[in-house]
Amino acid sequence: MWEMVAETTGLGPVTIKAFLAVGMPLNNGAALQNAELDEPWAEGVRRIRPGLFDHITTGANR
Known part of the structure; x- marks a missing residue:
């Protein structure tokens, strides 16, 4: 998966691994329908907001 993302985006290994x-928790949270849960762990996953990776571009990663 890392190689495919690297070839497609041109981003470096550290950026890809962070992404x-x-x-992973976003996918797990969606599968568990965490938006509907009133649990502390579910809120922790929901705390990840859109735009988290907007600053990562091919130019910024070089």
Whole structure:
């Protein structure tokens, strides 16, 4: 998966790993329908907001 993302985006390994690491709890939260849960752990996952990676561009990563 890392290689495909690297080839597609031109981003470096650290940026890709950070993106994938944040994506895991987002995917799990969506699968568990955390938006409907009133639990502290669910709120922690929901705290990740859109735009988190807007600053990461091919130019910024070089």
